[in-house]
């Protein structure tokens with residue numbers, strides 16, 4: 007077997023082995039693989055191809071050539087924050103949502119982050135750290151582990167959080183966050199429900215905290231590690247407090 011190279015990321019111990027990626031699998035993996043196979047069958051190019059499960063029970067995906075910045079410990083490269091990549095992220099998310107239409111999940115489907123809404127199968131972790139870039143331009147989205155039924159609006163909201171970004175003030179190149187919130191909604195083609203998108207983000211972050219807590223309680227090694235770094239999911243509490251404090255400002259152009 008070729009050499010195993012750690013790819014970074016925190017939750018699934020992703021490794022590159024030759025032209026493949028090996029990641030920890032879970033009860034959600036069959037549903038996610040069915041989704042990824044559907045995307046391949048309908049010609050969606052922006053997601054990983056499934057190869058299967060290896061002899062250690064890990065999922066095997068095709069390695070997508072390019073750059074997959076994780077944002078930690080090295081900060082995100084500046085190209086990530088170009089408006090062109092924000093627009094590309096929104097368009098890719100829209101194409102993903104449109105491409106999953108017609109997908110019939112296996113019955114019964116076990117999703118990692120279940121919900122009662124069934125508008126689409128949300129990605130649920132739309133972020134530059136779950137993306138591959140080529141020559142500084144967004145090429146594909148990765149890491150469908152949290153995927154599950156939900157509203158389009160939820161994925162747009164999560165995308166705003168990570169791609170604008172609105173989680174803190176640390177990126178000096180991003181000045182006008184409200185304008186970027188608007189740009190992302192426009193590029194996705196979000197309708198009048200865009201007025202709700204910041205509230206939806208807050209709701210999803212609160213739900214995400216419950217989700218993470220549940221994953222820790224189930225003994226998930228990745229979530230347990232993050233919980234040990236940020237007891238009580240303090241980073242998420244900080245993000246929620248920041249967005250609550252800047253709610254009107256972020257919604258200014260919607």
Ligand SMILES: Nc1ncnc2c1ncn2[C@@H]1O[C@H](COP(=O)(O)OP(=O)(O)O)[C@@H](O)[C@H]1O
Nearest residue numbers: 013014015016017018020054068069070074149
């Ligand atoms: N199929 C793939 N092709 C190329 N790089 C990948 C692929 N899958 C994962 N990676 C790289 O590994 C990193 C972590 O993978 P990810 O699937 O996001 O796992 P985690 O659950 O740990 O967040 C990504 O940020 C990316 O750099």
Ligand SMILES: [Mg+2]
Nearest residue numbers: 015135136149
């Ligand atoms: Mg990831």
